[in-house]
Amino acid sequence: MSRRTMVEAIRDALDISMQRDERVVVFGEDVGYFGGVFRCTQGLQQKFGASRCFDTPISELGIVGAAVGMAAYGLRPCVEIQFADYMYPAYDQIVSEAARLRYRSNGQFTAPLVVRMPTGGGIFGGQTHSQSPEALFTHVAGLKTVVPSNPHDAKGLLIAAIEDNDPVIFLEPKRLYNGPFDGHHDRPVTPWAKHPQGEVPDGHYTVPLGKAAIRRAGSAVTVLAYGTMVYVAEAAATETDIDAEIVDLRTLLPYDLETIAASVEKTGRCVVVHEATMTSGFGAELSALVQENCFYHLEAPVVRVTGWDTPYPHAQEWDYFPGPARVGRALKAAMEA
Amino acid sequence: MTDPRPLSFHVPAPAVRPGGIPDFSDVPIARAGEVRRPEVDTAPEDIRDLAYTIIRVLDRQSEAVGPWAGLLGDDELIAGLRHMMTLRAFDARMQMAQRQGKTSFYMQHTGEEAVSCAFRTALEPGDMNFPTYRQAGLLIAGGYPMLDMMCQIYSNELDPLKGRQLPVMYSSREHGFFSISGNLATQYIQAVGWAMASAMRRDTRIAAGWIGDGSTAESDFHAALVFASTYKAPVVLNIVNNQWAISTFQGIARGGSGTFAARGLGFGIPALRVDGNDYLAVHAVAKWAVERARRNLGPTLVEYVTYRVGAHSTSDDPSAYRPKTESDAWPLGDPVLRLKNHLIRRGVWSEERHKQGEAEIMASVIAVQKEAESHGTLHSGPHPSARDMFEGVYEETPPHLRRQRQQGGI
Incomplete structure (x- = not known):
């Protein structure tokens, strides 16, 4: 057991997976010699050689398309898209190819690959380094979509994703790489070294896909969140002194309906929080699930707090980001309804 | 200033x-x-001219001539002719079956039979093709059961793909035939990825990618050439230039590059252009490219110059956009006829044997068709269950999908 940042935890997961299974290969833009712009693959090329970890041309389509071919061959590629915002050229390969290969070939060919990508804002990255495109993946049959919120989960979920026999989209909230950012951008962030979730077991372990975690037990209202928003919701609950139960979804698809429903049935109220734009966002799916499954337990309408339906702005970053003040107001609205 | x-x-x-x-x-x-036949390890910059000419073996007198001739014996050539005749008979029956409402869709190969049939014979077991929808000759020449092809087209109870795929989008790992997507060009970069994996694992197998003239315009084509060039992937990258992308003539995708093969030159990939209606030329060039890949010399780009005699698919009517007489005027002739005439010239075939062969092949195709239809067609008889629709989306069906299946009463 040792304290690790999320970057170190991800690197550890890759290292362990590459050690345990020589079919695991890692590649992407700046991923090889340099070790990735966020340093998640640092040292892997030196340790495993250039045929296991290498740099690619700037072609997200090429990265994922080649990974599909490698996976069909029998390897287990874990590729990096430098920012989730750069994913779109690869979208056809993800949606029409990786996601459907098992189905359309009746299992003759499969695509056991992981596409890692840093997601979310809060780093003044503007519209091309800040997006949260998770709903574009959860809408696709055949994909699994994972968003860890801390180093412990990031390592265990990434190992589980690499070992999974279906394609997994692994979205890494970049604002959490170095510490549990709670949305108070004007305050220093506690480093993971001083946070209990920065405690990462050594060696191999998995966090199962499809299982949510209760981050904060409470009885007044359920908050459904993932990634950075888990800490924003925690801050909002503390600051409003509302006894919120915070569910960290961890895997968006397949989602953990059991945990979601059990919590909402207990509290009777639900606030859904994500950084992505609102309309047709994953929050809409969560709201519908709560309505379908918990209607007779609800004492208030489900409230959504999300990024606005605009491109991610640069200078107005903190007006866009659904911070603790907005989440706090939503908690109060859910309590007062 | 003017x-x-x-x-x-x-x-x-x-x-x-x-x-x-x-x-x-x-x-x-x-x-x-x-056209000369360079050694396979010739530097790409020394054979740039091969991207602008057409490698041909069979001449007007049906003789096999020049440095690319002499690779195949009588038996192999007769087998090749039979593969092409089988594909043509198969096409005729399946086209008719679609018109009779036994399936929703079909795509013929007429005029392009030599490309996939001859290419297949240059591969070894274990090699992997990433085909488009007009390379069924890879399956026929590769010994894939025709019954499985027909059952796939009919989406019946024996459909190896359980009714999930559009007709002709076959898949057979065992026969080195990667699942056809139906989205154009996507498989080209996947072929390169598969070949990279083979090299990474120090395997001996190679891959072949397939694309049409029209879809070379997709970014996937460009990505494939970049990756193949960068990593010297053991892959043969095939472009089947049949002149027409549905109604769009090849000049729209080709632009000012002269030929499709020439696209390879900027990537430092050896590029050859070959008469796609000449079985012997296709085989010889395929052999050359396959040997390059096998000897770890890297990728080769091959453009097969051919002509799509039939419609794009059963949903297309070419008389709306090109003269009906265009295929007759096509200067490279018919691949079946050309190989037949060559075999007659060699003295190992005759008009009579050809007629007899045609009849035998058609009879055996019809027999297989009857058997396939006894297992159902798209709209009648036994077919895959609705439950099959829910299987295989993931390795294990996740809870939300199980609930949907239950809600549907399936």
Whole structure:
């Protein structure tokens, strides 16, 4: 057991997976010699050689398309898209190819690959380094979509994703790489070294896909969140002194309906929080699930707090980001309804 | 400073449209036997001319001539002829079956039979093709059961793909035939990825990617060439230039590059252009490219110059966009006829044997068709269950999908 940042935890997961299974290969833009712009693959090329970890041309389509071919061959590629915002050229390969290969070939060919990508804002990255495109993946049959919120989960979920026999989209909230950012951008962030979730077991372990975690037990209202928003919701609950139960979804698809429903049935109220734009966002799916499954337990309408339906702005970053003040107001609205 | 003159916008157009008289006299075609055969380890920059000519073996007298001739014996050539005749008979029956409402869709190969049939014979077991929808010759020449092909087309109870895929989108790992997507060009970069994996694992197997003239315009094509070039992937990258992308003539995708093969030159990939209606030439060039890949010399780009005689698919009517007589005017002739005449010239075939062969092949295709239809067609008889629709989306069906299946009463 040792304290690790999320970057170190991800690197550890890759290292362990590459050690345990020589079919695991890692590649992407700046991923090889340099070790990735966020340093998640640092040292892997030196340790495993250039045929296991290498740099690619700037072609997200090429990265994922080649990974599909490698996976069909029998390897287990874990590729990096430098920012989730750069994913779109690869979208056809993800949606029409990786996601459907098992189905359309009746299992003759499969695509056991992981596409890692840093997601979310809060780093003044503007519209091309800040997006949260998770709903574009959860809408696709055949994909699994994972968003860890801390180093412990990031390592265990990434190992589980690499070992999974279906394609997994692994979205890494970049604002959490170095510490549990709670949305108070004007305050220093506690480093993971001083946070209990920065405690990462050594060696191999998995966090199962499809299982949510209760981050904060409470009885007044359920908050459904993932990634950075888990800490924003925690801050909002503390600051409003509302006894919120915070569910960290961890895997968006397949989602953990059991945990979601059990919590909402207990509290009777639900606030859904994500950084992505609102309309047709994953929050809409969560709201519908709560309505379908918990209607007779609800004492208030489900409230959504999300990024606005605009491109991610640069200078107005903190007006866009659904911070603790907005989440706090939503908690109060859910309590007062 | 003078006033700028207005610009003008350029949209390429084919020489002739319906009602016109097809004329291919300005298409430069090398004489059979004329184009040199370099060693496979020749530097790409020394064979740039091969991207602009047409490698041909069979001449007008049906003789096999020149440095690319002499690779195949009588038996192999007769087998090749039978593969092409089988594909043509298969096409005829399946086209008719679609017209009879036994399936929703079909795509013929007419005029392009040599490309996939001859290419297949240059591969070894374990090699992997990433085909488009017009390479069923890879399956027929590769010994894949025709019954499985027909059952896939009929989406019946024996459909190996459980009714999930559009007709002709076959898949057979065992026969080195990667699942056809139906999205164009996506499989080209996957072929490169598969080949990279083989090299990474120090395997001996190679891959072959397939694409049409029209879809070379997709970014996937460009990505495939970049990756193949960068990592020297053991892959043969095939472009089947059949002149037509549905209604769009090849000039729209080709632009100003002269030939499709020439696209390889900027990537430092050896590029060859070959008569796609010449079984012997296709085989010889395929062998050359396969040997390059096998000897770890890297990728080769091959353009097969051919002509799509039939419609794009059963949903297409080419008389709306090209003269009906265009295929007859096509200067590279018919691949079946050309190989047949060559075999007669060699003295190992005859008109009589050919007629007899045609009849035998058609009878056996019809027999298989009867058997396939006894297992159902798209709209009648046994077919895959609705439950099959929910299987195989993931390795294990997740809870939300199980709930949907239950809600549907399936």
